[in-house]
Amino acid sequence: MNQVEYIVQDRIGYITLNRPEKRNALSFELVAALKDAFDVAEKDSTVKVIVLRASGEAFCAGADLGYLQQLQKFSYEENLADSNHLKELFQKIYMLKKVVIAQVQGHALAGGCGLATVCDFSFAVPEAKFGYTEVKIGFIPAIVMIFLLRKIGEAKARHLLLSGDLVTAEEARAIGLVNTVTSKETLAHEVYTFAQRLITTNSATSMEYTKQMIASVQSLSLDDALTFASTMNAKARASEDCVKGIQAFLNKEKISW
Structure with a gap:
């Protein structure tokens, strides 16, 4: 067994x-x-x-x-x-x-x-x-x-x-x-x-990035945490999920994750 x-x-x-x-x-x-x-x-x-x-x-x-x-x-x-x-x-x-x-x-x-x-x-x-x-x-x-x-x-x-x-x-x-x-x-x-x-409602990439940030930012100084947050923000914007999600939102279409 x-x-x-x-x-x-x-x-x-x-x-x-x-x-x-x-x-x-x-x-x-x-x-x-x-x-x-x-x-x-x-x-x-x-x-x-x-x-x-x-x-x-x-x-x-x-x-x-x-x-x-x-x-x-x-x-x-x-x-x-x-x-x-x-x-x-x-x-x-x-x-x-x-x-x-x-x-x-x-x-x-x-x-x-x-x-x-x-x-x-x-x-x-x-x-x-x-x-x-x-x-x-x-x-x-x-x-x-x-x-x-x-x-x-x-x-x-x-x-x-x-x-x-x-x-x-x-x-x-x-x-x-x-x-x-x-x-x-x-x-x-x-x-x-x-x-x-x-x-069905959440992007896998978004959940992954969010988990990564929760695990990382708590051990950083405020400045370092904010710098890290900015880089993750930019990284997320360039992801396929973000492009797909924003396009669907702007077109008032249902997003299929």
């Missing part, structure tokens, strides 16, 4: 965590399979939006306990290499050229919460719990912290990271960690409908 499954439907690339018996816990192999799947989806010309989802009751329970036991025997160099392995997955999703939507049908904990955090949008069921529980076992939420601080700000991130508390999907929505809370019966439909709206 594949630990990660990939299918395409109606221009949506569905990447599915498929270790339900392990609550989709993150092992070295699962992280590698996810990296490969996102590479495939990013290059797939038939895909415009990506949905990250999971089989079973949990979205992702964080690190695999058996794998954590192995890590205790690792040298510093081996642990650093393993940390970089996870860092590359989170960075890949965050920087991906295509929009990624997390479809969270169950608990997203520790590294699993990190997976949802680095996606562009998150849809969750009311029963789902979110949290960074690493401090409770003497570990730290090191890599995802970088993305969480950007996403919800220091005060809210500080509470989640230092307390290790779990929050409900509604509480996660209130602090900006989740975009939409919907029932288990409607979750897949809500995600599909939203993805199709992005697919």
Whole structure:
């Protein structure tokens, strides 16, 4: 059985965590399979939006306990290499050229919460719990912290990271960690409908450039950020999508993306 499954439907690339018996816990192999799947989806010309989802009751329970036991025997160099392995997955999703939507049908904990955090949008069921529980076992939420601080700000991130508390999907929505809370019966439909709206109304190039800017400008000085923004503005104006979009707008024609 594949630990990660990939299918395409109606221009949506569905990447599915498929270790339900392990609550989709993150092992070295699962992280590698996810990296490969996102590479495939990013290059797939038939895909415009990506949905990250999971089989079973949990979205992702964080690190695999058996794998954590192995890590205790690792040298510093081996642990650093393993940390970089996870860092590359989170960075890949965050920087991906295509929009990624997390479809969270169950608990997203520790590294699993990190997976949802680095996606562009998150849809969750009311029963789902979110949290960074690493401090409770003497570990730290090191890599995802970088993305969480950007996403919800220091005060809210500080509470989640230092307390290790779990929050409900509604509480996660209130602090900006989740975009939409919907029932288990409607979750897949809500995600599909939203993805199709992005697919049919938005330019792929525009979404790609916007994602690139969001990821880049926050670490720049004001002057450098504005200079970068000007260059991206000029680059976008020269794109085929912009030429097509402006022409259609001026001619009062419906744009087909």
